Amino acid sequence: MADRSGERGDAERLEAEGEVATARIALADGDLTHAARHLEDALARDPGLPETHEALAEFAARAGGAAKALDWFEPEKRAYIGTVAARGHLCAVAGRWDEAVALLAQCAGHEPDRPWLDVAWLRRPGIAELVDPDTVARAAAGVAPRLPDPVDEEHRAPLTPLLDLVRASVGRHPGHTMLLWCGSTLARRMGRAEDAVAWAGRSYDLEPCHPAAVMLGYALRSAGRPEQALDVWRGEVRRDPSDLDLYIDIAELLQTLGRPAEGLEWAERAAAADPDHPKARPAAHALRHALDGDTRHLVALADHLRGAPDHEYAGELLARLGRGRPWLNWIPGGNEAIVSLLHQALEQSVAADAALGLTVSALEPPSALLALRTAFPRASLDVQDVPEPDLRVPPRPVTTALWTYEGTTARPAVRPPSPEAAEAVRRVAWHGWPHLPAAYDDAVVLSGLDPVDLLGVLVHPPAPRDDALGRALAAQAPDLWIRAVQVWACLGLAHHRTDEPWAASRRRALLADVLAGAEDWVCEAAALAIVATAWVDPAAREDAARLVARRLLDALEARKTRVVTLTWSLCHLALAAPGVIPEVAALAADVLRAIETADAIDAIDAIDAEDTEDASEAQAPA
Known part of the structure; x- marks a missing residue:
């Protein structure tokens, strides 16, 4: 995740302040269209600038209320992160909480290192009562895959409001299985492995579906319980053998446990089931390299990447296996x-x-x-x-x-x-x-x-x-x-x-x-x-x-x-x-x-x- 501290952050704040000042001039002239564009730009440059939110409130008042102000911020017509954020904040003012959360989560998924979610209305007591658990689940599912696993502790603050919302929503809806396994994904990446295990485990107990099993395995792995993760994943493969990505997860986990030969069997099973699978053959090359250290397996990975440049996993493995090696x-x-x-x-x-x-x-x-x-x-x-x-x-x-x-x-x-x-x-x-x-x-x-x-x-x-x-x-x-x-x-x-x-x-x-x-x-x-x-x-x-x-x-x-x-x-x-x-x-x-x-x-x-x-x-x- 990017680091926007120091000189860059100061420059962004100054630019945002300039956009707010220009927006207020446009508001004073009654030019709502130009004011809207400058407010969007202010949010895009510094989502946490308090003056932008104050100017948004002034804009809503000039437009005849937050609901009417939404007409100036339509993401389907203007695909811009500042537009999405502005509409999200105005939706919150208008009491359209589900749309507000969904829109800000969309911004956070796009730029997870910036404080899109660090707003007072998302921290208000009782917010979980106002937002549908399906919305919270989808917000977590939209943000979590964009994050490192785990997020460095110093970079977690901008995402904490969403995790707090998930936790509060889980407390109100303890039987909502999708919320539980989606929330588990976010908790795991935010370094809350025990929450991740508890939520995914409860979801799996209530409804042993494929996503819950996969997420429970990830949570157990992150919590330092790899053998339990293997048991869950192997059981899920017996129940539903169609997810070849899970075969690769099992193969990788076996390698980390010092059992690359077993892992290779799983990778080869995936490759046999689908020779064009973007991860199966690269995983097999990596596991063969783990077994004998021969450079030819790295070259085979390079050949795979050259033949299928969209298979990013092969490039990731090639970088990982060469890391720290001279030349x-x-x-x-x-x-x-x-x-x-x-x-x-x-x-x-x-x-x-x-x-x-x-x-x-x-x-x-x-x-x-x-x-x-x-x-x-x-x-x-x-x-x-x-x-x-x-x-x-x-x-x-x-x-x-x-x-x-x-x-x-x-x-x-x-x-x-x-x-x-x-x-x-x-x-x-x-x-x-x-x-x-x-x-x-x-x-x-x-x-x-x-x-x-x-x-x-x-x-x-x-x-x-x-x-x-x-x-x-x-x-x-x-x-x-x-x-x-x-x-x-x-x-x-x-x-x-x-x-x-x-x-x-x-x-x-x-x-x-x-x-x-x-x-x-x-x-x-x-x-x-x-x-x-x-x-x-x-x-x-x-x-x-x-x-x-x-x-x-x-x-x-x-x-x-x-x-x-x-x-x-x-x-x-x-x-x-x-x-x-x-x-x-x-x-x-x-x-x-x-x-x-x-x-x-x-x-x-x-x-x-x-x-x-x-x-x-x-x-x-x-």
Whole structure:
């Protein structure tokens, strides 16, 4: 739910006050039509402004009473939330309580974070006696599905009047089954699990209908009684096996209980009953992933979403399963010694113009030094050694080089991008996304840029955006901004001439060159773009897996004699590549496990070199 506090809320209130002032001028001139429009606008901008309600009362008096004033507010002619709200309030003044509650609930369902329901007449004693329980039930049923489950406690206040009305109505109509199960839905989402259980349970006892059973299961689940929820839902499926959504609810609940194999059976039953069900196959893919952790199930989810973009559940699952996973959901930071020194200097509030003199034991990727000099332009670096294999030399021949070296000093080998291209990447670059297909899709706005400009962005990154988040990155993590820019530039390259088949395309040639170039963060960025392309283009999958695996094997070969800071990322990227061969996947997983142990260096050195050789032999030529 949105947060309208602070500056935005103040601006909305000022705008609403201006609309009320204009409405009063129109009223003084007898122009009720224009006054009505400005009052609607005032309500739309700030539903809780007291002056708006006072002006509505003045409007009703001028119109000859609230009932006659309704003629100026007709939602069927003017589909506008301010019109609906104004009519609702006037209905309350006219004593048309059912319509008043229904209209304000409609507003709250549309914008549940705003105080549409926080009005005196809805809090008056005895309001439940004036409103039909059917109306209250429908109001709860209209609002509840639009809410998070549960609503954060700090966001519940605007909805509390409706829950209070439900509770009072239940007290007056304890046998109204629809009110009970509809009210249970609202109570559950408002964090009142025990009320939800009590109301849905009473409804089910009085009339064991399908909605009551479903809502009782939800309530029991929210109250921390999942086994009881399963019993209720399984019993309802035996009674009425037609609701395939309930099969998915059961499958998800079994997964949360650590029983994904049982959950998969339910998802597969739903898919067998209706192969086109929007949740059945996605749920099955997610449960298979829970069983073995294989990325191919996430790719299958992506394929499902591509084939049925209206199946939002598949996208939700894809985002949920990738959440927190490097490269699938976010760009990890660099792990070089230079980056560590950079962060130490930032934490110690070293002045940006300080002439920092740093020493590192071995040459590191040039983008790490670029990040350092972004924050500290006068920084100097003393490199004590260039261990073999030399990271300045690409492990494989490339046509396009991004860096050139003078001794240990790297300089961009391509021209800076045009200002327009730099700004385009600057606008879209960020360090996270819901899932890989979403990142790929968002980068389509870069498809029209000259690839030479995008290559330029990789080594001449623009400054962070001039907003709160951009300034925070500049002050706290300039390295992460550079990595984000590089990733999005490569995603832009992935959109170049997408009408060309991947294997013979220029986009493939450019990304393969960046990936295979001198050891640098841009290699990780290119690998991410290649993997993202494979997620959305099955024709690219085998080649993409081969390209990323080869770069990983090159890194692991170099890792035998020196530190390769890209290793961790390349392992994750190889595992994310659809169709990665089992030998490479196993090797990447072994390396990650070794890195994540306390004695990471010793563990990595202990990995059998024969594993690397086996994977290299299994890897087909690029």
